[in-house]
Amino acid sequence: MIPKTTSTLQDAIRLLYIFVTGAKLLENHPDGYPGHFDGKAKLHAMDFWVRYPDFLAFELLNRYERDDDDRYFDLAKAIIDDQEPDLRSNPMIRYRFGAFEDLNESLSILISKGLIITDGEKSNGKIKHYDYYVTSAAYALIETATKEHPILEWYEKRSRLVKEISGDLGGTALKDLQYKHMEYANTSLGTVIPSIKEEVKRRINQILVAND
Incomplete structure (x- = not known):
């Protein structure tokens, strides 16, 4: 167990925020749900990038080198310059199967408030795949909360960036992508995934020198 840094x-x-920004919009769901979020593995994978700004910055640098898009480099550098790995890591x-935390208590809050509806595919009496439906109330709450509490804007922007990086990949594909970093893959089972802040700093500096 690790000491929780959040309630x-x-x-x-x-x-x-991850559900709302990461959900696929639906047009004609029979129960009127406007969004569908595909799977618990995807939830954990996207949550990992929100909770580990340094790993997100590393992936942004990968996208910068792949796409030659300066925006990704600027976003990665801003994460480090703003000291997010020290201030916002969770x-x-x-x-x-990779980064994990029992989110059942948090999910139960969202479900009890009618913000998220759960469904799933069962096999031998056990759910082997979760489907989450995002309700209209969830979209309305996020919009109102962000306007009334500007501090929450970070979560909206960050979850949208994580959604952009995740694209249409499912949970397994996202976890495979995250496993490509050796620090993640080599972390012993049952132990905390460590920060890679210093590695990201070195990589940013190398890019700056090469582009000078």
């Missing part, structure tokens, strides 16, 4: 309510707010444990 259950804070976790619920963070997850709601550690996770590496388990068998």
